[in-house]
Amino acid sequence: xxxxxxxxxxxxxxxxxxxxxxxxxxxxxxxxxxxxxxxxxx
Numbered sequence: 001x002x003x004x005x006x007x008x009x010x011x012x013x014x015x016x017x018x019x020x021x022x023x024x025x026x027x028x029x030x031x032x033x034x035x036x037x038x039x040x041x042x
Contacts, residue, residue, distance in 0.1 A: 019039065026032045 022038060023032070023035050026035050026038070
């Protein structure tokens, strides 16, 4: 049970990190307005 909770928390952090990386990359490329469209594909 505890292992499942820890795994779920790990996936949650990983997902948030990927979303942040995509957003920051779009900001650098001046395409931040495309974030919603790109995030919806994932």
